[in-house]
Amino acid sequence: MRYPVDHKTKAREALLKAGGRALKTSGFNGIGVDGLAAAAGVTSGAFYSNFPSKEAMLQAVIDAQGVGEPFLSDTDSATLAEGRVQLISFLEDYISAHHSADPAEGCVMPALSADVSRAQPPVKDAYQRKVTALVDRIAGLLDGEASDRHRRAWSIVSLMVGSIVISRGMPEQSESRTAPLDSALSTASALIDADDAHHTSD
Numbered sequence: 465m466r467y468p469v470d471h472k473t474k475a476r477e478a479l480l481k482a483g484g485r486a487l488k489t490s491g492f493n494g495i496g497v498d499g500l501a502a503a504a505g506v507t508s509g510a511f512y513s514n515f516p517s518k519e520a521m522l523q524a525v526i527d528a529q530g531v532g533e534p535f536l537s538d539t540d541s542a543t544l545a546e547g548r549v550q551l552i553s554f555l556e557d558y559i560s561a562h563h564s565a566d567p568a569e570g571c572v573m574p575a576l577s578a579d580v581s582r583a584q585p586p587v588k589d590a591y592q593r594k595v596t597a598l599v600d601r602i603a604g605l606l607d608g609e610a611s612d613r614h615r616r617a618w619s620i621v622s623l624m625v626g627s628i629v630i631s632r633g634m635p636e637q638s639e640s641r642t643a644p645l646d647s648a649l650s651t652a653s654a655l656i657d658a659d660d661a662h663h664t665s666d
Contacts, residue, residue: 478505478506479506487500492579526591532601559628563628577625602621626644
């Protein structure tokens with residue numbers, strides 16, 4: 465049987481999209497190759513023609529999924545103030561109840577960080593590229609010395625990811641489910657304005 469020329473490309477795209485959602489929902493060890501292929505509507509053979517292993521797919525999902533998008537790539541803001549508004553909007557969307565409730569459509573960092581920590585170096589390298597790019601983008605919108613801006617940016621990203629992870633671990637109807645989100649968003653906002661507050665108090 466002859467397949468269309470773009471058959472392999474379409475199978476890969478389906479695996480990254482639907483398979484990526486399945487990975488984020490079930491976890492790396494919660495779904496096998498057959499399940500990932502089925503979620504994408506392709507055969508297990510199509511899986512292996514695109515990825516030599518499940519871990520290779522995990523790496524590709526991290527590379528392909530938009531960590532921090534569209535905020536990360538949208539650098540057209542004319543002023544620093546406009547970029548700050550964009551950052552606040554991004555944080556409010558990220559550190560939110562709807563993100564906590566929807567791992568499948570959410571960011572790969574809170575969903576798959578634990579799996580990445582047990583993965584081989586190429587997967588960790590892909591993860592590092594994505595996370596540090598986000599940190600650099602946030603740091604570029606803060607005031608202060610470069611080292612302090614990066615320290616605060618790392619803290620903001622840690623609050624983003626950590627608050628979603630903790631929130632998802634709480635019972636769905638528990639008041640505690642939103643507590644880490646509210647606290648993290650408040651603290652992240654304070655970190656953005658930290659240098660402004662410092663100058664105001666001088």
